[in-house]
Amino acid sequence: MVPEIGGIGLTKTKVNKSVAEINDRIRRGDAVVVTAEEMVEIVRERGEVAAAKEVDIVTTGTFGAMCSSGAWLNFGHADPPIKMQRVWLNDVEAYAGVAAVDAYIGATQLSETHGFEYGGGHVIEDLIRGKKIDVRAIAYGTDCYPRKELETTITKDDINQAVLCNPRNAYQRYVAATNSRDETIYTYMGTLLPNYGNVTYSGSGSLSPLHNDPNYETIGIGTRIFLGGAQGYIFWEGTQHAPTKTMGTIMTIGNLKEMDARYIRGVTIENYGTSLYVGLGIPIPIINERVAKTTGVSDDEIKTDLTDYGAPRRGRPILREVTYSELKSGKVEINGNEVLVSPLSSLKWAREISGVLKKWIEEKRFFLSQPVEGLSTDQVFKPMKQITAVPFVRNLMTREVVTAKPSDSIASAAKIFAKRNFDHLPIVDAKGRLVGIATSWDIAVAVGTGKKKLSEVLTSKVITATEDEPVDAVARKLEKHKISGVPVINARGELRGILTNQDLSKLLGGRGR
Amino acid sequence: MTRKVLLRYSTQKATEPILASVIKKTEILPNILYAELSTKGGEILLSIDAPDKEVDKTIALFKRKGVEVQEIKRAIELDRDSCFDCGACLSLCPTGALYMTDDKSVELDEDKCIYCELCVPSCPVRALKLSRF
Numbered sequence: 001m002v003p004e005i006g007g008i009g010l011t012k013t014k015v016n017k018s019v020a021e022i023n024d025r026i027r028r029g030d031a032v033v034v035t036a037e038e039m040v041e042i043v044r045e046r047g048e049v050a051a052a053k054e055v056d057i058v059t060t061g062t063f064g065a066m067c068s069s070g071a072w073l074n075f076g077h078a079d080p081p082i083k084m085q086r087v088w089l090n091d092v093e094a095y096a097g098v099a100a101v102d103a104y105i106g107a108t109q110l111s112e113t114h115g116f117e118y119g120g121g122h123v124i125e126d127l128i129r130g131k132k133i134d135v136r137a138i139a140y141g142t143d144c145y146p147r148k149e150l151e152t153t154i155t156k157d158d159i160n161q162a163v164l165c166n167p168r169n170a171y172q173r174y175v176a177a178t179n180s181r182d183e184t185i186y187t188y189m190g191t192l193l194p195n196y197g198n199v200t201y202s203g204s205g206s207l208s209p210l211h212n213d214p215n216y217e218t219i220g221i222g223t224r225i226f227l228g229g230a231q232g233y234i235f236w237e238g239t240q241h242a243p244t245k246t247m248g249t250i251m252t253i254g255n256l257k258e259m260d261a262r263y264i265r266g267v268t269i270e271n272y273g274t275s276l277y278v279g280l281g282i283p284i285p286i287i288n289e290r291v292a293k294t295t296g297v298s299d300d301e302i303k304t305d306l307t308d309y310g311a312p313r314r315g316r317p318i319l320r321e322v323t324y325s326e327l328k329s330g331k332v333e334i335n336g337n338e339v340l341v342s343p344l345s346s347l348k349w350a351r352e353i354s355g356v357l358k359k360w361i362e363e364k365r366f367f368l369s370q371p372v373e374g375l376s377t378d379q380v381f382k383p384m385k386q387i388t389a390v391p392f393v394r395n396l397m398t399r400e401v402v403t404a405k406p407s408d409s410i411a412s413a414a415k416i417f418a419k420r421n422f423d424h425l426p427i428v429d430a431k432g433r434l435v436g437i438a439t440s441w442d443i444a445v446a447v448g449t450g451k452k453k454l455s456e457v458l459t460s461k462v463i464t465a466t467e468d469e470p471v472d473a474v475a476r477k478l479e480k481h482k483i484s485g486v487p488v489i490n491a492r493g494e495l496r497g498i499l500t501n502q503d504l505s506k507l508l509g510g511r512g513r
Numbered sequence: 514m515t516r517k518v519l520l521r522y523s524t525q526k527a528t529e530p531i532l533a534s535v536i537k538k539t540e541i542l543p544n545i546l547y548a549e550l551s552t553k554g555g556e557i558l559l560s561i562d563a564p565d566k567e568v569d570k571t572i573a574l575f576k577r578k579g580v581e582v583q584e585i586k587r588a589i590e591l592d593r594d595s596c597f598d599c600g601a602c603l604s605l606c607p608t609g610a611l612y613m614t615d616d617k618s619v620e621l622d623e624d625k626c627i628y629c630e631l632c633v634p635s636c637p638v639r640a641l642k643l644s645r646f
Binding site: 063064065190191193198199200265267268269270271275277330339340341342343344345346347348349351 | 597598599600601602603604605606613616617618631634635637638639
């Protein structure tokens with residue numbers, strides 16, 4: 001079978017090298033290997049044809065949080081045997097719905113006793129480090145597997161297979177994140193300060209493995225890679241693979257027992273959860289000048305969207321496009337302000353990995369593999385199909401709201417509360433813009449302390465919502481700030497309604513009315 | 514050299530302009546990194562950039578005025594063995610005490626740290642530790 005690699009119309013090239021020829025050069029010790037960072041300069045100076053003639057292999061690297069990672073483990077059979085129905089490793093549950101003693105430990109699964117501080121990612125790192133792992137399992141018991149409970153301690157040497165097997169790794173690039181809200185938010189993109197207070201991003205830019213061969217001319221199923229300090233493989237396109245949006249991903253696999261904990265780290269992302277930092281590098285064989293050109297990609301040419309993670313929706317607003325070279329400079333401009341940037345993925349480690357891979361090849365410890373099949377170049381990432389409507393603030397809010405002015409007297413406000421059955425009195429200015437809020441409790445205190453005007457007691461820093469916000473996002477706000485209602489405002493700050501716990505309770509009568 | 518000094522005083526002392534009078538007398542200009550007053554008393558953390566002798570004199574003056582003085586030697590620590598230079602902390606640090614070097618390593622400049630502690634929980638591998646003072 002002729003392997004079909006690459007999805008683009010393959011035009012004739014001036015330079016043509018095969019992977020087999022390149023491997024021969026590695027064997028002879030005269031292969032020219034450079035890192036992707038070094039290749040940028042070579043292509044810029046000499047052009048892609050000369051670069052393709054001169055260079056045989058470009059090594060890439062990345063070291064970032066790759067949440068969609070995990071490991072398959074086989075524990076061997078106990079005596080009497082057990083068919084593990086549920087299994088925990090250091091109190092982190094692994095998926096055991098596969099035969100009797102196989103389990104998949106996922107990076108983001110949290111410890112049942114330590115929460116965010118310890119998770120599947122940490123279990124994987126501890127296994128690689130050779131640490132002892134407590135195993136606890138339960139089962140319903142069968143004639144062939146009579147045992148119902150099991151407790152033991154293992155290391156990676158005690159078990160059969162331990163295979164790192166990651167459904168989605170090495171995103172070609174990723175969006176950069178910031179936060180428009182007036183509060184700090186905690187996301188998988190790290191801690192985002194209020195009012196566009198910082199920016200975070202991920203990916204290694206010009207060193208990014210998939211960005212060095214975005215046409216998948218050399219990368220495919222069966223490509224041998226650097227994975228966690230060992231030699232691993234690409235075995236499929238990654239989940240959410242979106243090559244047309246330059247957001248390609250790969251599925252990777254490798255022997256966990258051979259890996260180095262320097263390149264596989266369990267982590268905690270603040271107030272978000274656990275994950276796994278995965279060190280990954282792909283060697284790109286320079287088979288022609290087209291590939292030489294793509295490996296010459298620089299940080300200036302790799303663009304991504306600066307995205308507002310303050311919006312609790314799937315379609316997050318995009319502020320503008322940024323390049324990886326802006327991001328790597330450590331500062332990005334937003335609305336005329338210079339904002340500090342956090343890389344999240346380690347550029348130093350990415351560089352190190354591309355260097356280690358280069359060294360392996362030069363020392364004839366790593367040979368390239370010819371993929372057995374290409375990866376999709378037109379796969380589209382679809383959103384989830386949902387069959388129930390999600391309620392928004394506009395569907396539930398109360399529109400007829402009694403309001404007051406800051407100059408109104410406490411006595412008149414007290415009268416309003418006495419007459420009507422509600423707890424929140426939004427205070428608006430002459431143009432109907434929200435300037436504060438007073439609760440029945442504020443008024444009671446005002447009466448008791450002899451205050452005269454609403455302006456003396458109103459809370460001016462008000463937690464608000466907008467009409468197009470999902471109700472779930474507002475429920476989270478109420479819970480977080482321990483409040484019972486929020487005024488709903490538009491972009492101009494004008495009051496549109498109010499959403500309270502009472503409105504939310506309507507949901508219990510039937511969601512999405 | 515910049516030295517950091519923590520002042521502790523009783524609630525009774527809170528009404529006296531101790532800090533102002535020490536500044537007036539010594540003419541050194543300390544930077545207030547953090548200040549708090551509660552029912553248990555007050556705490557002020559100062560960063561003093563002056564010759565050692567001057568700082569010693571200032572400390573002695575505070576003590577004479579009945580203020581408990583403690584010098585902060587090392588309050589925040591970056592464990593280079595566990596840090597892998599991801600830089601998650603960099604954009605949270607308001608003073609640039611945490612910064613990236615040209616070779617993309619994360620470094621900590623103690624003198625600039627104001628102990629806001631934003632970086633501590635942001636570190637994915639808990640490489641930033643705060644020793645309580």
